[in-house]
Amino acid sequence: MMSRNVVTFHYTLRDLRGEVLDASLGGDPITFLEGAGQIVEGLEEGLRGLAAGTQAKIGVPAAKGYGERDEAQVQRVLKALLPIEGDVQPGDQFRAGSDAYAPIVTVRGVEGDELLLDANHPLAGVDLEFEVEVVAVRAATEEELAHGHAHGEGGCCGGGASEAKEGGGDCGKSDCGCRG
Numbered sequence: 001m002m003s004r005n006v007v008t009f010h011y012t013l014r015d016l017r018g019e020v021l022d023a024s025l026g027g028d029p030i031t032f033l034e035g036a037g038q039i040v041e042g043l044e045e046g047l048r049g050l051a052a053g054t055q056a057k058i059g060v061p062a063a064k065g066y067g068e069r070d071e072a073q074v075q076r077v078l079k080a081l082l083p084i085e086g087d088v089q090p091g092d093q094f095r096a097g098s099d100a101y102a103p104i105v106t107v108r109g110v111e112g113d114e115l116l117l118d119a120n121h122p123l124a125g126v127d128l129e130f131e132v133e134v135v136a137v138r139a140a141t142e143e144e145l146a147h148g149h150a151h152g153e154g155g156c157c158g159g160g161a162s163e164a165k166e167g168g169g170d171c172g173k174s175d176c177g178c179r180g
C-alpha cells in the first residue's frame with residue numbers, strides 16, 4: 001500500500017504569460033493530505049516525492065488544473081433573479097447562491113435585463129505554472145487518513161473539532177472536510 005504524506009508548501013501561481021494569479025507567500029503555506037483531492041491533480045502529481053526545502057516549477061495543463069472550459073456553462077439569466085444589487089459590469093464575479101459552496105460565476109456580458117453568466121471556474125481552460133517551495137513533508141497520521149484531510153498543530157480543524165469525537169466524524173464547521 002502506498003503511504004500517504006501530509007505536505008506543506010508555498011506557491012506562486014502564474015499563467016503561461018507570466019502573470020501572477022495567486023500566491024501563498026506573505027500568508028500561511030498550504031497543507032494538504034496526498035490523495036484527498038485537496039489541490040488540483042497536476043500540482044499534486046508535481047509535488048509528489050519532493051523533499052522539504054525543494055523549490056520547483058510545476059507546469060499544470062488546464063485539464064489537470066481547473067479543467068477545460070465548457071460553453072454549456074455560459075447562460076443568459078434575468079438579473080432580477082440574482083442575489084446582486086446595483087451596477088454590474090462584465091468581469092464582475094459573485095457567488096450564484098447564498099451558501100459557501102455555491103459556484104462563483106463571472107459576468108461575460110450585460111444585455112438589457114439579462115446577464116450572460118459564465119459558471120466555469122475562472123481558471124478553467126488556463127494552463128498554469130506553479131512555482132513551489134516545499135516547507136514540510138511528513139507521514140499522515142491514522143486520524144488524518146480516517147478524516148480524509150490534514151490536521152494542523154491544533155489537531156482536527158485547528159482544534160475546532162471536539163476531542164470527544166476522536167476517530168472521525170464532524171467538527172461542525174461547514175467548510176471542513178471532516179463533515180460526514
Ligand SMILES: [Zn+2]
Nearest residue numbers: 147156157178
Ligand atoms: Zn479531522
